[in-house]
Amino acid sequence: MAKITLDQLRHSYMPNPQRPDDWALKEMSQELRDGGAYALLGPSGCGKTTLLNLISGLLRPSHGRILFDGKDITEATPEQRNIAQVFQFPVIYDTMTVYDNLAFPLRNRGVPAAEVDKRVREVGAMLDLGHMLNKRASGLTADGKQKISLGRGLVRSDVNVIMFDEPLTVIDPHLKWILRSKLKELHHRIKRTMIYVTHDQTEALTFADQVVVMNNGEVVQVGTPIELFERPAHTFVGHFIGSPGMNVLPCSLDGGRVGFLGQPVDTTGSVSLANGSGKFELGVRPEFTHFESSGIPVEIVKAADVGRFRIVETRHGEHRIRLLVPEGQAMPSGTAHVRFDPKHTHVYRDGWLVN
Amino acid sequence: MYKQLNQKAWFLVLPVVALVAFNAIIPLMTVVNYSVQETFGDNVFVWAGVQWFEQILHSGRFHDALLRQILFTALVLFVEVPLGLIVALAMPRKGPWVSVCLVTMALPLLIPWNVVGAMWNIFALPDIGLMGKGLNNLGIDFNYTRQPFSAWFTVVLMDVWHWTSLVVLLCYAGLVSIPNDYYQAAKIDGASAWSVFRFIQLPKLRRVLTIAILLRFMDSFMIYTEVIVLTGGGPGNSTTFLSIDLVKTALGQFDLGPAAAMSLIYFLIILLLSWLFYTLMTRNEAQ
Amino acid sequence: MTLELRHVAKSVAGNVHIHETNLTLEEGTFNVLLGTTLSGKTTLMQLMAGLDKPSSGEIWFRGQNVTGIAVQKRNVSMVYQQFINYPHLTVYENIASPLRVIGVEDAKIKERVGKVAELLRLAPMLQRKPAELSGGQQQRTAIARALVKDSDIILLDEPLANLDYKLREELRDELPRLFADRHCIVAYATTEPIEALLFGGNTATLHEGRVTQFGPTAAIYRQPNDLTSAQVFSDPPINTAPVTKANGRIQLDDGTNWPTPASVANAPDGQYMLAIRAHHITPFPQNGGTVMVEGRVLVAELSGSESVLHFDRGGRTWISQSHGVHPYEVGGTAKLYVDVGRSFLFGPDGQLVGGHA
Numbered sequence: 001m002a003k004i005t006l007d008q009l010r011h012s013y014m015p016n017p018q019r020p021d022d023w024a025l026k027e028m029s030q031e032l033r034d035g036g037a038y039a040l041l042g043p044s045g046c047g048k049t050t051l052l053n054l055i056s057g058l059l060r061p062s063h064g065r066i067l068f069d070g071k072d073i074t075e076a077t078p079e080q081r082n083i084a085q086v087f088q089f090p091v092i093y094d095t096m097t098v099y100d101n102l103a104f105p106l107r108n109r110g111v112p113a114a115e116v117d118k119r120v121r122e123v124g125a126m127l128d129l130g131h132m133l134n135k136r137a138s139g140l141t142a143d144g145k146q147k148i149s150l151g152r153g154l155v156r157s158d159v160n161v162i163m164f165d166e167p168l169t170v171i172d173p174h175l176k177w178i179l180r181s182k183l184k185e186l187h188h189r190i191k192r193t194m195i196y197v198t199h200d201q202t203e204a205l206t207f208a209d210q211v212v213v214m215n216n217g218e219v220v221q222v223g224t225p226i227e228l229f230e231r232p233a234h235t236f237v238g239h240f241i242g243s244p245g246m247n248v249l250p251c252s253l254d255g256g257r258v259g260f261l262g263q264p265v266d267t268t269g270s271v272s273l274a275n276g277s278g279k280f281e282l283g284v285r286p287e288f289t290h291f292e293s294s295g296i297p298v299e300i301v302k303a304a305d306v307g308r309f310r311i312v313e314t315r316h317g318e319h320r321i322r323l324l325v326p327e328g329q330a331m332p333s334g335t336a337h338v339r340f341d342p343k344h345t346h347v348y349r350d351g352w353l354v355n
Numbered sequence: 356m357y358k359q360l361n362q363k364a365w366f367l368v369l370p371v372v373a374l375v376a377f378n379a380i381i382p383l384m385t386v387v388n389y390s391v392q393e394t395f396g397d398n399v400f401v402w403a404g405v406q407w408f409e410q411i412l413h414s415g416r417f418h419d420a421l422l423r424q425i426l427f428t429a430l431v432l433f434v435e436v437p438l439g440l441i442v443a444l445a446m447p448r449k450g451p452w453v454s455v456c457l458v459t460m461a462l463p464l465l466i467p468w469n470v471v472g473a474m475w476n477i478f479a480l481p482d483i484g485l486m487g488k489g490l491n492n493l494g495i496d497f498n499y500t501r502q503p504f505s506a507w508f509t510v511v512l513m514d515v516w517h518w519t520s521l522v523v524l525l526c527y528a529g530l531v532s533i534p535n536d537y538y539q540a541a542k543i544d545g546a547s548a549w550s551v552f553r554f555i556q557l558p559k560l561r562r563v564l565t566i567a568i569l570l571r572f573m574d575s576f577m578i579y580t581e582v583i584v585l586t587g588g589g590p591g592n593s594t595t596f597l598s599i600d601l602v603k604t605a606l607g608q609f610d611l612g613p614a615a616a617m618s619l620i621y622f623l624i625i626l627l628l629s630w631l632f633y634t635l636m637t638r639n640e641a642q
Numbered sequence: 643m644t645l646e647l648r649h650v651a652k653s654v655a656g657n658v659h660i661h662e663t664n665l666t667l668e669e670g671t672f673n674v675l676l677g678t679t680l681s682g683k684t685t686l687m688q689l690m691a692g693l694d695k696p697s698s699g700e701i702w703f704r705g706q707n708v709t710g711i712a713v714q715k716r717n718v719s720m721v722y723q724q725f726i727n728y729p730h731l732t733v734y735e736n737i738a739s740p741l742r743v744i745g746v747e748d749a750k751i752k753e754r755v756g757k758v759a760e761l762l763r764l765a766p767m768l769q770r771k772p773a774e775l776s777g778g779q780q781q782r783t784a785i786a787r788a789l790v791k792d793s794d795i796i797l798l799d800e801p802l803a804n805l806d807y808k809l810r811e812e813l814r815d816e817l818p819r820l821f822a823d824r825h826c827i828v829a830y831a832t833t834e835p836i837e838a839l840l841f842g843g844n845t846a847t848l849h850e851g852r853v854t855q856f857g858p859t860a861a862i863y864r865q866p867n868d869l870t871s872a873q874v875f876s877d878p879p880i881n882t883a884p885v886t887k888a889n890g891r892i893q894l895d896d897g898t899n900w901p902t903p904a905s906v907a908n909a910p911d912g913q914y915m916l917a918i919r920a921h922h923i924t925p926f927p928q929n930g931g932t933v934m935v936e937g938r939v940l941v942a943e944l945s946g947s948e949s950v951l952h953f954d955r956g957g958r959t960w961i962s963q964s965h966g967v968h969p970y971e972v973g974g975t976a977k978l979y980v981d982v983g984r985s986f987l988f989g990p991d992g993q994l995v996g997g998h999a
Binding site for chain 1: 678679776777806807808809811833834835836839840842860863877878879919921940941942943944945946947950952961963965967972
């Protein structure tokens, strides 16, 4: 168990980085509290796997330090850091049984056989693998193999942090639900620091207490799922989180009021007149956009029924505005008017949330 | 993909079939023909039935040659396979040295076999050869033209030098295809280098090793050129392996019948042992 | 122009990969093959394309028996999960390759490639090689190559599975538009029910080599023929529980009961399997016949916009999915409300008895 401190961490895969693009991970400092569930969320190439490998010790950072409980472990190897990692494609030792796979990390560290047996059975029960401990590991399905990978990390009692590198990629949707909830349950039970890397916002938001949203090697926002959903600090966060993402529309400042194409719009907070420069946009999630009898006139282009709600795509001129209409609620057709919920309409300048 | 796609393909294959028939099947049938007949010269043939087969199978000389051959093949496999694996493990998988290593490994395989024999013939000469003279200078009484032990030593060493590279290249190809995640997971699990070898590399190399062992078995069992150039089968008949014995019988003594019978027996032995080897190795895999 | 699979089955080495199937795909339709991995989607697609021959049955296209005719002779395009492009050719040449094979003149090639590149937003990248493109762009190149040929049948085998979540969303949006004005038959294999719902068109649910149901997507979603189809077409997994129908009421094993909904009123009394989707179980009462159930909370997943609760009810794990954030104490008891008006009832043979969600 450890509190992880990232101190001015930067990393480049090139020997002599010149331009900002040469840095896979741009400078960041962050504290991950002991026992927390964290997610590193972002698109391919955003630097999340780089950050994960820096924390686990599989990569040495170009700059900066990493501390576990205040101790500088930047130069330490993965074994010395006492971490466990679950990879995207199940990594198991084919020739061994499930039992031996789980016992492997303990045996390598010279743990006595009685203790090994106890831990292996405990973890086997936790992961619903108890009845197949004597089966050959190579015979299991993908989700079974991932459980073994996870189990190898759980058997060790000295693990500081467990890392997951997009572990559910090869798992079927039905089993994803079960495995995801299992991970959440496990975290709740054993309370060890867990870091989960993914590009799937549903996985990140349901698993983590705190989500680190990354893009282009930079940390864009760190917050709870609710914070990220209700107050995205950047239009990227608004777009990336939520399915579909936030509606981002150009807006103008007119006498302190925000206007969308001439029509005034109520938003959160106040916008000072003095900050007039830059590109202004307003962001509002489809969940907080509603059909009303008056408001912004739109033309309904498409409505897709996904069961729980309908994703409705409308157009105002060349702008696309999306809404989520819950199941059972009536919906107009053809042309209609939409309004944005003022409590959830935010103003962004050059992409960043204003005030 | 599709099976009955194109019947026309058979016509394209016809020339090759003709060639193979001419070069392999017809000679094979000729051998079978000779093996069951006795000739007194002048193209007079008399049916001999299984006489030659019996003669060969009961012949002490044949047994000796067979035993020598088995010993040689066993020695060669015993040295080349582990050595090849070790060298492959030591070779870098990334970076500028990869091509250098690969080319170096490939070089012994490119030398014509009789040149290999000739090279080692001179290299091991006790008076002017680098190795031969060197060993003698060290106080070891080494003369492969006179001592059976030294002859065997030289022959085995030559084969190891010549063919280990094949095992190296095959194993290297197998190693390179193991995804990096496995090594990372092993690091995290605290596995020692030996554990990594035993639980990750060796299982994943199973198929490649099967091929390497099979190839080396068959080739070493049929060895002729290098040995003939190096020792001529001597001193005496201490390095007379099966194929050398066969040629001596057939061409030296011009006993076509026994020679033909011997080659068929030889062929069947290789076939049987290869099949055994292969079945044993792939049965383990299927489990 | 229709593609018909008549009594098509496929077995390999004694294992049945596809059970006897009858399927008709019409011109200009978008058909989703929905099922888990190993349910037979890829095998079925290969049979449709002509990459594989059925062990029994026939395939008819445009009124002609095409069983046994190789894929090269059929006008078929295929897009795979792993973005398959010729690495040594530029994007332009990649897209042009099928046209070059059939001998179209350069001027025409330029025109058609240009049009398709425009459609897939690849115009600025035409001179690059696939290795220089991102995953999404590589897959778009593969799709462009499939479209430029103007084939009669276009097959897509989980093409978005290797892409990022957000990229998947974007391409999912674009795909139906790409096929909207064409006369080809499109078959799209996926494991995700939401993709089927978003594409519309028709859906075939597959389970263990069997097509359990085929028809308009919305209809199958709201009226699955059998429990298997309902389970395949649910994400999160559909909640089930055995119930007894008697005296005009439906009763769960713990005694909770409610009046029989009209849709199943005519069914005989007896044992049935109740099935209800996760979003019809909520932490607050809804309009329309809600029944309260209690369960022990196992896991509470709160994303910013919704709450997913896994709870133990009568020995089975049920899942509730609702809007908004509703915190729960793990291990504690939760009271949840089930909209039984939207539940399904399946008979002992798995067939739908009634219900409409």
